Amino acid sequence: MADASGSSTAVSGRYNLMGCIKEIPTLKGDNYTEWKKKIDLAFILAEVDWVVTTPCPIEPMAPVSETNMADAAWTTRERDFASQIMSYDLEHRKWITANKKCLAVIKNTIEPAIVGSISECDTITEYSERIKSQFTRSSKTYATQLIKQLVTERYSDNDGIREHILRMSNLASKLKPMDLALKDEFFIHLIFASLPKEFDTFVINYNIQPEKWDMERLMAMCVQEEERMKAVNGGSINYLKDNKKKNNNANSSSKSKEKGHMLHQPQQNKFTIEKDQCLYCKKMEHYKKDYPDYLKMIMAKKGIPFDKDYAKKRKTR
Incomplete structure (x- = not known):
């Protein structure tokens, strides 16, 4: 029964790993963070993630007979050693198999040019560290791009405040693996800076109160404020732009009325030359x-x- 259960678990893990490989993006140099997240998820679902943090089992040393050692004691020591060897063989075979699978998955989800630039390693832990060290420099460039995108991100009422905050949160989360995680208080002010001037009163009210919001509170209050402003301004946050359009339409209509009025006025007698x-x-x-x-x-x-x-x-x- 134990063998059948272990066999079914192994088969399930194998199919989970094969299914997750399809979702892993190819490592090209600028997507290390996303690639690493998918790799870790695949290892967890395949139940081989333990091999990344567990060293290879060490073979136990054979017992040595001591001077004047009784035969019964020696027999007991040999029996214990046989049990240790059997346990070692099982654990070692399990570790070797999991390590081999992880190495194969990683090497088959990296561009061939990058694989050739990484020296061979016997363990998945060492190989992963070499990949990480190679992409430290490129990750700095990627971090700069993320920060620029965060700073220049702007709210659009076409997407909504919830999607806007989630989009910025996603960008900020990509900085965490690079040891550049943003504090919640700083990130909240960064979100406020990305909002249009129609939210100025809302931001001022937050700044003058002693309470500090977390991300859940920020999301709820921003969505509530957006709904209130849309209700007041006819379903659009950018109501100033709408008013300008209305004024332009009003001016054009007034101009057309003036032209029509001039057309209907009686023409004065022209001077004959x-x-x-x-x-x-x-x-x-x-x-x-x-x-x-x-x-x-x-x-x-x-x-x-x-x-x-x-x-x-x-x-x-």
């Missing part, structure tokens, strides 16, 4: 271009001295 009539003084027998007062005005605007005989010269030409 006679032949040889000046358009500047409305007198006859000369044109605007030859009228001295008009020329004087134009030349004064351009800073040109006016010649009184200029009009006469133009007529004689």
Whole structure:
């Protein structure tokens, strides 16, 4: 019965491990944190995670007969040693199998170029440490990218405040394996800084009160404030933008009304131009271009001295 139970457990663990391998992303250099999380999950579900923290069993030393040792005592010592050897063989075989599986999973979820750059190891613990040390430098670059994304993250009412906080929490959680975990109080202020100015009063009320919120309290209060603001402003947080649009629509409609009003106004009588009539003084027998007062005005605007005989010269030409 014990053998059948152990066999079924082994089969179950094998199939769990095979199923989890499909969910493990290929380690490419910039996704070490996500890859490590999936690897750890696969080992736990396959019940081989113990091999990462458990050293390989050491073979017991064979007993040595002492001087004047009784035959019965020696027989007992040999019998105990046989039992130890049997237990060692079982534990050693179990450890070797689990270690081999873990090494195979890790090597088959890493890009070939990266596998070639990591020296061979006999244990999964040592191999994992070498991978971690190799990606320390790349993890620093990844950490910088995460911090930049956290600082520049901004709220959008299309997604909602809950999704916004969860998205920022996910980014912050990726910093924990790099020893860059953010304190809750600092992270709460970082979330407040990402909210639009419509939340200013809400943030000020939090800052003036002595109570400090945890993440659950923050989530509940932000969702409540978002619902209140949407109820007040017709379902949108960015109500200032909506008002601008409404004002623009109102201005355009008013302009169209003015145009329509102008179209419906009776047209005034247009001035009829006679032949040889000046358009500047409305007198006859000369044109605007030859009228001295008009020329004087134009030349004064351009800073040109006016010649009184200029009009006469133009007529004689």
